[in-house]
Amino acid sequence: MELKTIVLPKRYNYIGVFLTLRCTLGCSYCINHYDALDCREHQLDAEEWLHGLNRLTTRDDLPITLQGGEPTLHPDFYTIVNGLRPDLPTDLLTNLQFDVDEFMTRISPDRFKREAPYASIRVSFHPERMEIGALKEKVLKLMANGYSVGIWGVNHPAHVDQVEGACRECRDSGIDFRIKEFLGEYNGRFWGTYSYPGSLSKKDNAPxxxxxxxxxIGPGGNLHRCHSDLYGGRQPYGSLLDPALVVEDIFRPCDAYGFCNPCDVKTKTNRFQEFGHTSVDIRFSENEGSMEGMPS
Ligand code: SF4
Ligand code: SF4
Structure with a gap:
């Protein structure tokens, strides 16, 4: 059946396509495991993904971002990437633990390339699980073959020296290495900059x-209000495969405030790399404070 084109609200600034929530690395600080991760959502196959994603109308500065988990673990990864409409700008978030020679054979550099202040293939560096030397060689190989690649590290308090050292080493080699803020709890302290600190209290709150x-978009094509809903397996508000889908720019009621995911409420840069953006706007009833209950 022909599905209706999906036009996104003008205010939307990110399209996250979670091909799978699985990942083989199991980093201790993985944000997907901030709360219990529910991986039971049925996983779409290539035909279903392409049917749904190719309906999207987007803009040059609003790519679809393939992510996970580790998106390359999807068994149809290459079929999905090569079946996307050529005019659909596409980015990839990956830990790069795959065979880059096979990747270069099967995917053109132009697939992940567009005008943007950051690379289209964004590789995550995890000092717990990988050596920077080997990762750097893979990235340099991709760059030499025309791919738009950069590395991102997290300034986790336990790995600051390794991440800063990797950053220096990579920049000396001409690699765009950026350092992201660590989000979450470590050694009894909560790290990160948030617009709604009470959202992380892990206490029940008023709706x-x-x-x-x-x-x-979750692995089964479900549309979620936020990362907390996606990872927690809460009821989605729609499906990419709904023939009549309309994505509305509206406030939706939520009774899970307090159990938000740091990704949704952190203060961050937008797609123009401007700081001060938050993914969600939250409205409180008159008697509720938005900033109370920050975990210590
Ligand atoms: S590589 Fe990324 S998705 Fe995989 S466990 Fe580490 S942080 Fe999580
Ligand atoms: S308040 Fe918003 S971000 Fe927090 S759990 Fe509810 S829908 Fe998600």
Missing amino acids: VQCRTSELL
Whole structure:
């Protein structure tokens, strides 16, 4: 059946396509495991993904971002990437633990390439699980063959020296290495900069109204209000495969405030690399404070 084109609200600034939530690395600080991760959502195959994703109308500065988990673990990864409409700008978030020679044979550099202030293939560096030397060689090989690649490391307090050392080493080799803020708890302290600190209290709160600026698509094609809903397996608000789908820019009621994911409420840069953006807007009832209950 022919599905209706999906036009996104103008305010939307991110499209996250979670091909799978699985990952073989198991980093101790993985944000997907901030709360219990529910991986039971049925996983779409290539035909279903392409049927759904190729309906999207987007803009040059609003790519679809293939991510996970580790998106390359999807058994149809190459079929999906090569079946996307050529005019659909596409980015990839990956830990690069795959065979880059096979990747270069099967995917053109132009597939992940567009005008942007950051690389289209964004590789995550995890000092717990990988050596920077081997990762750097893979990235240099991709760059030499025309791919748009950069590395991102997290300034986790236990790995600051390794990440800063890797950053220096990579930049000396001409690699765009950026360092992201660590989000979450470590050694009894909560790290990160947040717009709604009470959202992380892990205490029940009065219902709120929440509006997202991101299209988050789970492995089964379900559309989620936020990362907390996606990872926690809460009821989605729609499906990519719904023939009549309309994505509305609206506030939706939520009774899970307090159990938000740091990704949704952190203060961050937008796609123009401007700081001060938050993925969701949250409205409180008159008697509720938005900033109370920050975990210590
Ligand atoms: S590589 Fe990324 S998705 Fe995989 S466990 Fe580490 S942080 Fe999580
Ligand atoms: S209030 Fe928190 S849990 Fe609820 S939809 Fe918004 S970000 Fe998600």
